[in-house]
Amino acid sequence: MRLDARGKVPASAPDNDARAARAMMENLPEYELFAIRYATREARRADHFIGGDPHDAPMAMDYFLWVAKGPRSFVIDTGFTAEVAAKRGRTHLRDPIEALKLVDVDAYTVQDVILTHLHYDHVGNFHRFPAAQFHLQEPEIHYATGRYMRHPRLAHSFEVEDVVGVVRLNFAGRVRFHDGGAELAPGITLHPVGGHSMGLQFVRVHTRRGWVVVASDTTHFYENMMSGRPFTTAFHIGLMLEAFDTLRAQAPTPQHIVPGHDPLVMKFYPPPRPELAGIVARLDVTPDDAALADIGR
Numbered sequence: 001m002r003l004d005a006r007g008k009v010p011a012s013a014p015d016n017d018a019r020a021a022r023a024m025m026e027n028l029p030e031y032e033l034f035a036i037r038y039a040t041r042e043a044r045r046a047d048h049f050i051g052g053d054p055h056d057a058p059m060a061m062d063y064f065l066w067v068a069k070g071p072r073s074f075v076i077d078t079g080f081t082a083e084v085a086a087k088r089g090r091t092h093l094r095d096p097i098e099a100l101k102l103v104d105v106d107a108y109t110v111q112d113v114i115l116t117h118l119h120y121d122h123v124g125n126f127h128r129f130p131a132a133q134f135h136l137q138e139p140e141i142h143y144a145t146g147r148y149m150r151h152p153r154l155a156h157s158f159e160v161e162d163v164v165g166v167v168r169l170n171f172a173g174r175v176r177f178h179d180g181g182a183e184l185a186p187g188i189t190l191h192p193v194g195g196h197s198m199g200l201q202f203v204r205v206h207t208r209r210g211w212v213v214v215a216s217d218t219t220h221f222y223e224n225m226m227s228g229r230p231f232t233t234a235f236h237i238g239l240m241l242e243a244f245d246t247l248r249a250q251a252p253t254p255q256h257i258v259p260g261h262d263p264l265v266m267k268f269y270p271p272p273r274p275e276l277a278g279i280v281a282r283l284d285v286t287p288d289d290a291a292l293a294d295i296g297r
């Protein structure tokens with residue numbers, strides 16, 4: 001990707017044909033891309049949409065981390081620990097860091113961890129990547145250490161020990177702060193979006209089916225984005241709504257967007273091996289997402 005004069009990814013994406021042609025010309029590497037499901041919780045539909053939902057029905061939430069494997073491998077987010085799961089009443093299905101081994105990645109040697117933001121379910125376990133540098137949008141550390149954390153409504157999404165841990169990592173020279181879009185390697189780009197947290201970023205990964213957008217909490221569920229109703233954890237609702245547009249602008253088709261917490265991901269995408277069904281999904285293949293047509297009706 002060509003960056004603009006300030007070294008940033010241009011805000012407006014060129015049209016998809018031109019982008020695909022350019023990707024071919026640039027001979028971008030094709031990463032393998034996986035979602036690993038490590039935790040879940042029962043919830044109701046009204047829990048997931050600002051303004052509630054007229055249908056009072058169950059709607060579970062899953063917790064993932066993601067792995068892009070290529071010339072360099074990138075771990076995207078690091079999940080939470082069993083202790084935090086117990087404290088918050090989440091069902092910890094497996095140790096997310098141990099689970100990296102299911103896709104032949106060893107946290108001990110990982111060089112690059114992308115933190116989409118610092119909410120507790122995305123940054124726990126940072127201490128288990130001794131060789132990694134951590135990529136974070138700079139506004140997120142300001143948010144997590146700044147004036148708004150005196151409000152329990154906003155601070156609730158963070159674990160203070162995680163935030164302190166990231167401060168310590170920074171003092172150790174191990175946090176790479178980005179202030180805007182960035183290309184970490186050919187085929188791996190970062191895209192900041194406002195709304196859910198102050199310094200949230202999503203990640204684009206070039207795969208054999210083209211660019212796939214790992215949305216993280218830019219859209220928790222397919223339905224948040226498709227029905228234009230943001231998730232209930234919010235810093236700025238207007239920016240959350242605009243972030244849905246940014247997601248679409250960066251994806252070749254809506255089928256290339258992977259939401260951050262939706263159990264449907266495990267239904268739409270196949271496991272790399274049959275025994276990993278419900279645990280690991282391959283995101284670099286076309287999803288079987290016919291059920292999406294029913295969402296939002």
Ligand SMILES: [Zn+2]
Nearest residue numbers: 117119196217
């Ligand atoms: Zn979040």
